[in-house]
Amino acid sequence: MIDAALTFHDATHRFAGGTDTPRAYLERCLETMAAREPVVRAWVVTNETAAREAADASTQRWRDGRALSAIDGMPVGIKDLLETRDMPTQMGCPAYRGNFPRRDNAAVWALRQAGAVVLGKTVTTELGGAHPGPTTNPFDQRRTPGGSSSGSAAAVGAGMVPAALGTQVGGSVIRPASYCGNVALKPTQGGLNRGERQATSMSTTGVHAGSIEDMWQVAIEIARRAGGDPGRPGLVGPPTPPPARRPAVLGVMETEGWGALDPASKRAFEQVVDRLRAAGVTVLRRTDHPMLDAFEAALVGVxxxxSAITGWENHWLFRNLVAQDENAISARSRAVLAAAERMTPEDYRLRLLQREEVRRRHAALAPVVDALIAPASPGPAPLWAGDVPGQTLVPRPTGDAVFNTPSSGIGAPAVTIPLTTVGGMPMGIQVMAQVEMDAQATAIARWMLETIPPVVA
Incomplete structure (x- = not known):
């Protein structure tokens, strides 16, 4: 299995006891960054001076017994789609080079209020889409780290920071976490306040981390201060990580991607299913229950x-950028724009109706299963050496989101855990619960991580 990840929750007792400090913790993170960043390339910009000042202030608070929260002093990365008052927000796009709004996103503000140390901005794909940035996979530089939260996933996977913020519209939190060996929470839609990022109906702020405990603590500290999106109740759950909970019944979510899953990855997943059953969990497949089969039928075309919903919702932004400069966005993003321009309002309405049907079928599973499980990605991270000039662009250079779009479309919480290794590379398993049941998904994922022996295929 993959080496142990960097964690923070188990360091705070040392801060309180005076045998370690947030400043010393930060310096260890910076040492790892210095060693690994030249290859991994997870960061766009860092602010080490401000980070050291914040870590020193946290050190004093712990020394005085007045820590602001359980994440006081935690170094964190912020995906470069989210605004930060002390660093530019350039969104992986030449059109935003030098963009410096000098204000904090709601979640970033909440992290600072909780005492977290905002270390820097992590690489995102262009505008959070499919066009990749420079980041490499921390376990094999020939492979993608995933997208669009590529830098956040890689920074955590490389042990540079214990947690980082990402965002997901299709699969941009859960899939890169799978590729980089992280745990991650993609909350219920609107569970964490997106601040200025309200343009698309499926965008969700999530958390990459090296442990379930840190993942939940970061998320709940944000929710307790900034709440959720406008009109949303926000993340609901205990103020500390939910205890592990063994589920009675889990359902397998195959999605459209099941038939194309490679044999080794499929065997690894089936071994997880076998180990769940050996631990006393009933695991249902679509052939075992008509409601599961109806749900899988509804997932066809999700x-x-x-993609169509998000393309339509984004196309005014893309259109305005191209109107200013036809080369302001990549050829991939221009193709997304072209597809959206072919849509009509009626097309968009039909897609929304399709989404409502999928949500209805998922809600009907509430009395049937405690949660659904699935691969968090279609196998381990694929190789990626860049586009070849003069040849057709690779359609999904950061990997396929086929196993992630159900949770995004439904707005349901999903947690990925690094439970399998395939060909020496991590492949996550995801737990998807009902809407607003983020704590339940986390508790089940924690039980699986603590109970089910890791699978090496």
Whole structure:
């Protein structure tokens, strides 16, 4: 299995006891960054001076017994789609080079209020889409780290920071976490306040981390201060990580991607299913229950549906950028724009109706299963050496989101855990619960991580 990840929750007792400090913790993170960043390339910009000042202030608070929260002093990365008052927000796009709004996103503000140390901005794909940035996979530089939260996933996977913020519209939190060996929470839609990022109906702020405990603590500290999106109740759950909970019944979510899953990855997943059953969990497949089969039938076309909805919702932004400069965005993003321009309002309405049907079928599973499980990605991270000039662009250079678009379309919480290794590379398993049941998904994922022996295929 993959080496142990960097964690923070188990360091705070040392801060309180005076045998370690947030400043010393930060310096260890910076040492790892210095060693690994030249290859991994997870960061766009860092602010080490401000980070050291914040870590020193946290050190004093712990020394005085007045820590602001359980994440006081935690170094964190912020995906470069989210605004930060002390660093530019350039969104992986030449059109935003030098963009410096000098204000904090709601979640970033909440992290600072909780005492977290905002270390820097992590690489995102262009505008959070499919066009990749420079980041490499921390376990094999020939492979993608995933997208669009590529830098956040890689920074955590490389042990540079214990947690980082990402965002997901299709699969941009759960899939890169799978590729980089992280745990991650993609909350219920609107569970964490997106601040200025309200333009698309499926965008969700999430958390990459090296442990379930840190993942939950970061998320709940944000929710306790900034709440959720406008009109949303926000993340609901205990103020500390939910205790592990063994589920009675889990359902397998195959999605459209099941038939194309490679044999080794499929064997690894089936071994997880076998180990769950050996631990006393009933695991149902679509052939075992008509409601599961109806749900799987509704998932046909979900990936195209979510892409169309998001393309339509983004196309005014893309159109305005191209109107200013036709080369302001990549050829991939221009192709997304072209597809959206072919849509009509009626097309968009039909996609929304399709989404509502999928949500209805998922809600009907509430009395049937405690949660659904699935691969968090279609196998381990694929190789990626860059586009070849003069040849057709690779359609999904950061990997396929087919196993992630159901949770995005439904707005349901999903947690990924690094429970399998395939060909020496991590492949996550995801737990998807009902809407607003983020704590339940986390508790089940924690039980699986603590109970089910890791699978090496």
């Amino acid at each position: 990936q195209a549906m979510t």
